[in-house]
Amino acid sequence: EPEVTQTPSHQVTQMGQEVILRCVPISNHLYFYWYRQILGQKVEFLVSFYNNEISEKSEIFDDQFSVERPDGSNFTLKIRSTKLEDSAMYFCASSPQGPSPETQYFGPGTRLLVL
Amino acid sequence: RKEVEQDPGPFNVPEGATVAFNCTYSNSASQSFFWYRQDCRKEPKLLMSVYSSGNEDGRFTAQLNRASQYISLLIRDSKLSDSATYLCVVDEYGGSQGNLIFGKGTKLSVKP
Numbered sequence: 303e304p305e306v307t308q309t310p311s312h313q314v315t316q317m318g319q320e321v322i323l324r325c326v327p328i329s330n331h332l333y334f335y336w337y338r339q340i341l342g343q344k345v346e347f348l349v350s351f352y353n354n355e356i357s358e359k360s361e362i363f364d365d366q367f368s369v370e371r372p373d374g375s376n377f378t379l380k381i382r383s384t385k386l387e388d389s390a391m392y393f394c395a396s397s398p399q400g401p402s403p404e405t406q407y408f409g410p411g412t413r414l415l416v417l
Numbered sequence: 418r419k420e421v422e423q424d425p426g427p428f429n430v431p432e433g434a435t436v437a438f439n440c441t442y443s444n445s446a447s448q449s450f451f452w453y454r455q456d457c458r459k460e461p462k463l464l465m466s467v468y469s470s471g472n473e474d475g476r477f478t479a480q481l482n483r484a485s486q487y488i489s490l491l492i493r494d495s496k497l498s499d500s501a502t503y504l505c506v507v508d509e510y511g512g513s514q515g516n517l518i519f520g521k522g523t524k525l526s527v528k529p
Contacts, residue, residue, distance in 0.1 A: 335516075344522065360516075391458075406463075406515065406517065408462070413458075
């Protein structure tokens with residue numbers, strides 16, 4: 303069964319450094335999402351992406367964040383200058399049609415720790 | 418502010434028990450409703466969608482009350498493998514954008 307993959311599984315970085323989190327959505331999917339989950343808290347929507355542009359973003363997704371689909375398979379989330387409060391699990395999701403809340407498939411996540 | 422509220426639990430039940438989770442949501446525009454399951458340090462996985470008429474999938478039954486903005490999940494004959502956190506999820510924009518709003522989750526622990 304096809305699945306969303308994410309790399310790395312864990313990332314440790316120093317405050318102020320840039321990080322890039324990578325996702326490979328399921329191949330025929332058209333809509334892509336990033337969510338984050340701070341330890342012990344709820345999953346929060348960050349951004350949705352369709353047709354090479356952002357469809358919607360939350361108030362969390364400020365100027366420090368950006369997303370890109372650099373080629374036909376990868377979908378990346380960049381945090382330009384990490385803060386301590388960026389420490390969280392970051393989940394990528396994709397859906398085959400959209401916008402579709404019904405069929406979002408989540409990747410296993412990248413655990414980011416900012417020191 | 419659009420919110421989904423759940424009882425955090427934990428619910429500690431013996432195998433074979435029936436357990437019910439409840440959830441309320443604040444956004445009356447939401448059109449799609451779901452229960453996800455999340456195991457410790459793993460990604461959320463869709464358990465079932467919730468329809469206005471109520472729906473059942475094996476031991477799991479979900480109900481929706483739009484007037485009260487209330488969603489429920491009933492698990493019958495609990496198994497040890499049901500131990501997880503159950504997330505109530507609604508769509509933010511009535512299906513027009515696909516963004517999901519998650520509750521904080523209700524933790525279930527099924528004991529032998």
